[in-house]
Amino acid sequence: FxxxxxxxxxxxxxxxxxxxxxxxxxxxxxxxxxxxxxxxxxxxxxxxxxxxxxxxxMDSAYDYGYQFNEGISLMVTLEDQGEIDDYWEKLSTVPEAEQCGWLKDPFGVSWQIVPEHLDEMMAHDSPEQLKRVTEAFLKMKKFDIATLEKAYHGE
Incomplete structure (x- = not known):
């Protein structure tokens, strides 16, 4: 720090x-x-x-010429929307940094708050499903599992 x-x-x-x-x-x-x-x-x-x-x-009072940034983020994978909402509410303090499940905490540390099964949606099925899911989450700040699942299933 x-x-x-x-x-x-x-x-x-x-x-x-x-x-x-x-x-x-x-x-x-x-x-x-x-x-x-x-x-x-x-x-x-x-x-x-x-x-x-x-x-x-650690703390360091020396000036290294940089600060925490999006080059490093910590990822938290969660099972349900309630958990995503809870962690988002507790961690996010920089609204302009929120995008595609990313947020910044009070210390400037970047976090990715991600649904557990997003990897499955992105990796195992058709190019059309991948495109729909990607287009859906690119519009989001905080991930909405129901919206992602609808996109995945073409609803």
Whole structure:
């Protein structure tokens, strides 16, 4: 976490642990004195778990010339519309970044909130089905499973 987000890594861990049901914080190590421009209140290294997957993060007060962007995103695949709606409501804070199941959270991290069976719709059937599903989701911000299924079945 750097630039405008420096000092927010610990806040992000708590946020993600609230958003995701199967999550937990891990080890946290703060910068010692003498490593300016970093502060002793900032995380030098931390781990947290979401759905049995460990993630690491850190704060850095150095200017690296970039910020979080869409070059990296985290994908969450979900079974039903209720789950999609729930995660979308909890994570999305940048409406202009919402497109085709993508959103940005309060820290600028990009996420893809995707129906579990979208891959099946995209991979296993006719070119016409693929075209209809693709055309349907390109118009969406948050995925709507019922609309995708109608497109898949040609309804």
């Amino acid at each position: 750097m630039n405008e987000n420096v000092g927010r890594a610990e806040e992000a861990i708590y946020f993600y642990n609230k958003v995701f049901k199967n999550s937990e914080p891990g080890d946290k190590f703060y910068y010692p004195e003498g490593l300016e421009p970093n502060k002793t209140s900032q995380l030098a290294h931390a781990r947290f778990k979401i759905e049995n997957q460990w993630f690491t993060c």
